[in-house]
Amino acid sequence: MKRLKYLAVVACAALAAGCEHMFDEYNSDPNNTEMWQIHPESMMEQLLFSAADELMYGTWQLNGELMQYTVNLQSENIHRYIIRDSYANTPWNYLSKWAANADHMRRLAILKEEPNCQAIALTMRALMVSNQTDLFGSIPFSEAYKGRDTVAITQPRYDTQQEVYTRLLQDLELANSLYDVKKPLQTPTKDLIYGGDVSKWRKFTNSLHLRLLMRLSNRDQEMNVTQRIQKIVNDPTTYPVFTSNADNAILTFTNISPNVNRFGKYTEKSFSSNTRVMAEYIIRLMDGLGDPRLVIYARQQNNEWKGLPSGYPTTETINDGSATLNKEVLGDYTSPSTYMRYDEVLFILAEATYRGMLRGGEIEAQKYYEQAILASIDFWDSVNPSSVRVTQAQKDQYIQKTTYNNTLEQIITQKYIAQFWCGYEAWADYRRTGYPVLIIGTATDNNGILPTRLMYPSRAQQTNSVHYEEAVREMGGDNMRIPVWWSQKATSK
Secondary structure: OOEOOHHHHHHHHHOOOOOOOOOHHHHOOHHHOEOOOOOHHHHHHHHHHHHHHHHHHHHHHHHHHHOOOEEEOOOOEHHHOEOOHHHHHHHHHHHHHHHHHHHHHHHHHHHHOOHHHHHHHHHHHHHHHHHHHHHHOOEEOOOOOOOOOOOOOOOOOEEOHHHHHHHHHHHHHHHHHHOOOOOOOOOHHHOOOOOOOHHHHHHHHHHHHHHHHHHOHHHHHHHOHHHHHHHHHOOOOOOOOOOOHHHOEEEOOOOEOOEOOHHHHOOHHHHHHOOEEEEHHHHHHHHHHOOOOHHHHEEOEOOEOOOEOOOOOOOOOOOOOOOEEOHHHHOOOOOOEEEEOHHHHHHHHHHHHHOOOOOOHHHHHHHHHHHHHHHHHHHHHHHOOOOOOOOHHHHHHHHHHOOOOOOHHHHHHHHHHHOOOOOOHHHHHHHHHOOOOOOOOOOOOHHHOOOOOOOOOHHHHHHOHHHHHHHHHHHOOOOOOOOOOOOHHHHOO
């Protein structure tokens, strides 16, 4: 067995660049760390931190621009659907890297007979892999993460998205069955999300399972989505899910190095006002509804709520008093990063009930819908450092203003507001449902079509050209108008 520094091994296997943040453990005695001798819990801290950090960065850089939360003021053109290779390369690399780390943790957990660690690793791998396939389509998975095996696979084949999701659902079923509350983690401090509470990890696993099942709502017949959702929801003892904001899968940065929010070192100008401001769509939507979260998400300029149109021509005047991102809430040294929250589970249940996947009809769907909105408001109110709190009267008024009308558009539009600053979820929902109904700018590229996927980065093409070409042929091309398998566009052909 070769003596190797663990992170170097994984970085090579994942073909990823180095991370900004390192924990001390990974920098100690690199010549005496055998990759199969460490305990799987030793990997947890770095894995959880870096995955949360990178997903948060993707929210700021990519999802916000595509989904009209923000508009970039500089030369970047994501909101115009001009996406440079580097912007595809970044998520491809980090999602591959941290999926590889999660896979190694899983294999270590099997070797060391640590079922809770195996379940956590399976959950984190599913989170990373689902994001990667949602962004790109077909990806290496069944043959991935084997570059250092005795029989090494350095050019893995690309699995179809249906193959990937089939495996992920199996993995989450397995993870749920592995949790054992009678066998606590040896070092719970390394668990930056739940502090070693495996019962909450089990809730996260099953909540993520619901997310992935709803992602497949357009593929119900092929994937038995309705039956699978009913199985989870109707048996909360076997499949516990989030039941309050106390269950949220959130990494709270401590501002104790290296557990620091990367945006803390950004100035307000580099975080927002000189780089990206709030988009006109989200500002008009929230301001028109009197949404109490608007003052938490954004900072008003010149005593009025304004946003910048997405996809505006470069010849037009820009940033005339547009609101900025609220750095105090989103970009402080201790601002949290979200994997998944309770409000998302409630919106999933509302949608499932609306679609007839769950019993209860309009009355039950309305209940889930309203509870989801309130859970979101309560969460954002709880992370707002301002002394001004959202009142019960404000909540009541908002529920009245957004009275449930039994439409999918209303459910997803409210989910869109709630999912602000949460990975790529809003973009996935848009591609799956067509909601919210965004206003496409006049200066957008890609034939005026909001991208349905990212193009594979050039590095992926160069390092695995044979399987890249196979994947492209199977998908029907490599451009941002090719729909991923689960999308509305793919199923409406």
